[in-house]
Amino acid sequence: MPYARNAVLIAWMKTNGWTALELATALNTVITEVTQRISTRGELSEVTIRKWRSGETTWPQSKARMALERISGRSAADLGFLPPDRRKSRATPEEPVGRRTLLALASTAGAAALARSSPSVGASDVARLRQQLDTVNALDDQRGGHDRVEKAALTGAQEAVSLQARAATQRTRQQLFALAADFTATAAWSCVDAQERARARTHLDRALYLAGLAQDPALTLRVWNSVSMLAHQQGDHAEALAAGQAAKTTSVTRRDPLYASLAHARIAIAHAHLGEGRPALRALDLAAASLDKAEHGRPRPSWIAFYGPAELHALTAIVRDRLGDAVYAEAASFQALAVLPDSFRRNRALATVRLSLAQLHQGDIDQATATTANVFAEMRGAPLPGRMRSLLGEFHRDLITLAPGSATALDWADRYRTEWSRP
Structure with a gap:
């Protein structure tokens, strides 16, 4: 007995431009992302989709239905599939093939009308x-x-x-x-x-x-870059390193040295937090070499606009300060501030905090506390992001450790509390 074609699914695929192979590929991607498992066993194929269309498969497996519903935004039933308890009513000996054909045509017409009503x-x-x-x-x-x-x-x-x-x-x-x-x-x-x-x-x-x-490998790199930063906040520097390495393996780093430079810089920071000086400096050198090769006028997404020579100087300051080279960190911070555009207001304020930390770690307490005044001026009229507050908190703790009870430390603490509480 011939199968009743799934006219609703066929119409949806046609309206949205899906081929059987493209849909199978997209579904497999969703399944892999959700299950966090890469396997060649049980993958959906072009043949699978054809069986869905022909009606040979009336109710896909659960993971396939989940993926299809995520991609389409519709339930499997809305796409013409029949759950097991409804299959018996799909076609009985008393229902001639002609009736099933009319139902299929009606479904197709309904799907086409829906497509026309949604440009x-x-x-x-x-x-x-x-x-x-x-x-x-x-x-x-x-x-x-x-x-x-x-x-x-x-x-x-x-x-x-x-x-x-x-x-x-x-x-x-x-x-x-x-x-x-x-x-x-x-x-x-x-x-x-x-x-x-x-x-x-x-x-x-x-x-x-x-x-x-x-x-999109560039967006994948962006996510891993943020995962690395989040891991540092959570104190998991090993995960931060793994995320940086994952960013480096994305294919976009082979096509565009700018992305490779960012990945190397993120790896350098992770090594520095782990106290691994030589790998950190080697990764910094690779970041600089990749950045020198990058074509800076090339069109790229807006999210990566922050990265360039200024940001690499700022990241270098972090690495050097973590490794105990405060003099080099101070110089790198000055270099970052010299070329950071005014539009990157938050980044300029962060680089200024890094500069004050490098000065403080050299024992120059008066200069370091004076430098932080520029942070508050830079962010005037805007709330201080949590990451900046945390960095200022680190400065405060180091200041108290290096100069407990000093007039400079006490004066700065008064200013710090006032600025911290402002809206």
Whole structure:
């Protein structure tokens, strides 16, 4: 007896530009991301999708249904599949094949009407969302970690995911998944900067999943970069190193030396926190060599705009200070501030705190406390992100350790408490 074709699934795939092979590949990516397992056993194939379309398979396995529902935004039943308790009513000897054919035609017509009522999503929608993402990233550069940035980014991510179901082409769909990953990574980064660690971890897991659907190695690197920073905040420097190494293995580092430089710099910081001086300095040298090879006028996503010579100087200051070379760290901080654009307000303030720490670690207490005044001036009118507050707290602790009870330390503590409590 011939199978009743799944006309709803066929119509949905046609409307959204899915081929059987492309859909199988995307589903396998979702399954791998969710189960955290890479295996060739039980993978969905082009043949699997054809069986779904033909009606030979009326109810896919649970993991396949989960993946399909995530990609389509619809339940399996809404895509024309019948659960086991309804199969017996699908076709009985009393139901002629002609009736099943009419039902299939009606389903196709309904799906087509739905497609007509929902205009397809194309390049203009992608461009609009990308501009929205650039605006959110610019807000982050100015304010740092803030719930306004997180909420705006998550709103953009939700819209991108909802629009992909109506993408005109597979390329547009992947671009929308990439935008969703980018928005989510921005939300995660905002939480890292604000030291909202639990929310940051949740957003990073989601961003990694979306980057996999988008098949975008640059976004995958971005997520691993943030994972490394979050691991440092949590005191897990070994995980931070592993995340930096994962970033280095993404294919984008082979195509663009700028991304390779960022990955090497992140690895250098992890080694420095682990007290591994020689590997840290070797990674710094690789970061500098890669940056020298990078084409700086090349078009890139807005999220990586922060990285360049200034940021590498700032990261070098962290590595050198961790390794006990405060003189070199001070010089690197001055170099960072000399070339950091004014638009990167938060980064300039962070580099200034690093400068004050390097001066303090050389015993220059008066100069170090004077330098921190520039931090508060730089961030005037904006809240201090949690990461910056934490760094100022580190300065405060080191100041008390080096000069307990001194007039300079007491005066700075009064100023510190006032600035810390301001809105």
